[in-house]
Amino acid sequence: MNFFTLLLIEALIATMLAGGLCGVLGAYLRKLGLLTLCFTIAHAALAGVSFSILFSTPPELTAFLFSVSATFLVEFLYHRIGLEREIISMCTFSLASALAMIAIYMAPSTTLTSETASLILWGSILAVTPAKIVILSILMVTLIVYIFSFKLELDSILFDMKLAEAEGVNTQFHSMILLLLAAVAISATLKLTGGFLVFSLLFNPVAAVERLTYRRQQFLAGVVGGGAGIIGVVVSYVFDTPIGATIAIAASILLIIGVSASSIIEYIRQKNIIVKTNRIR
Amino acid sequence: MGERTCERVHRDTRDNIAVYLENVTTAYPRCTDPALQEVSLSIEESSIALVTGPNGAGKTTLLELILGFLRPLVGTVRILGYRIPEHVRKVRLLSSYLMQDFMRGPNETYTVKQVVSMGLAPYKPPIRSLSDKEKKRVIEAIATVGLLGLEDRPIGTLSGGQQQRVFLARVLVRQPKLILLDEPFSSLDREGRIECSELINKIKTKLNTTIVVVSHDKKPILKYVDKIIEMENGRVARIK
DSSP, X not given: OOHXXXXXXXXXXXXXXXXXXXXXXXXXXXXXXXXXHHHHHHHHHHHHHHHHHHHTOOHHHHHHHHHHHHHHHHHHIIIIIOOOHHHHHHHHHHHHHHHHHHHHHHSOHHHHTSHHHHHHHHOOGGGOOHHHHHHHHHHHHHHHHHHHHTHHHHXXXXXXXXXXXXXXXXXXXXXXXXXXXXXXXXXXXXXXXXXXTTHHHHHHHHHHHHTTOSSXXXXXXXXXXXXXXXXXXXXXXXXXXXXXXXXXXXXXXXXXXXXXXXXXXXXXXXXXXXXXXXXXX | OTTHHHHGGGOOOGGGEEEXXXXXXXXXXXXXXXXXXXXXXXXXXXXXXXXXXXXXSSHHHHHHHHTTSSOOSEEEEEETTEETTTTHHHHHHHEEEXXXXXOOOTTOOOBHHHHHHHTTGGGSOSSOOOOHHHHXXXXXXXXXXXXXXXXXXXXXXSOHHHHHHHHHHHHHHTOOSEEEEESTTTTOOHHHHHHHHHHHHHHHHHHTOEEEEEOSOOGGGGGGOSEEEEEETTEEEEEO
16 A cells, blocks of 8 residues: 555545544534534634644644633633623634734744644644544544433433533533533644634534434534545545645535535425325315 | 432431521622522421412522522522532432423424433433333333323424423422422413322322422412412512
């Protein structure tokens, strides 16, 4: 097997795992009303990677530390101080973006023009390493084990968060676990899809399946996310386009397909009701 | 729910009082006026108490205080012998709550059985799914509220009255020491109100538990009630 084939296979596995992870987590966080915070986490990770250029620290680890800090900051201000989560999330997002800009601005010009900077901002197939595949696989297994271990608690929270809390389910713990898993997934995926495009794997899959079905949305969002990753890598390989942008476009196309399919299904459903009603008459 | 035995170590169960409030004042965050002011009341164990009063009297606030969603700024709150807010999780594990806005839209796909099973979520250790005994308890609770045969139906496809029975089954399956019902008759017709109050009394008899019913409509439950607490402007106006 030559180097390029191996790289392509590794990229396919990595993006499929990353897309699947982000899709499932995005669907859970959407139901918990935490997508804005997730957006902030992604920007905090971008700030972390930007700082890693400046201080020559490990990018994934720095991104993870920044995104976890942002999560704890928002959750602390929300739970302890009583500020609205959406507003603090957006304030933290602007702070993270500002820090990212400053770090990029302060970085030596040689660094800015280097492969490292473009890799962070736009993503690269070269970011895929066997170690990254192992991390993403471990993360996927952790997520699956977590979901199956706490299925009843998670269902209870998704059904009605306040009722679950009133019944003694630790809703804060589960929200935090999902946010931390998202922080790790984003940090591990950032160099692959690029800092500006990682959201496409978090938001687009859940939006694609939201109107399509009300059952098993989390699973389907994972499939759409994984599919977007695979399609993105293949198209990027065939047409030699930037991988991050191609994955984002693939996710957008799947979103359009999902929304169109749901509209067609709804149209057929309503037509059938009209036909049935006319028959009864 | 075997942990209840060791939890009793920290309980103060004097006088068999399930709900005890002494000169309690509380307020919602960022509000200048108190939501409850100098409220003192007690509800005996294994009784039905009706909390009534006009809109804005503080009825739902009282339930939020009991469940620890609000903290007492002044005074003492002791629920099932546990002080609030210190032992809020213990109280929540021993209580069941029926919300005011329980209605689910047609897109809600969780089945009756799933919704009732969710009531057992905080008692179940991670990884393990529901035991046969717990599954049997779920079916028994569904049968008690008269929904046997509908257990696999999505809750969103049921009527308002049937949905309320699902939530009452969820209350029942937890075998709580304290049940808090917030406006249980609000979305029911006359017949439904009578059926619901009969069901509440049946639950009390079956579980020998304390039930606090918050309702501005006294009529349906009146004959089963042991104590009536009338509230006005965040204060207790009368206790009968």
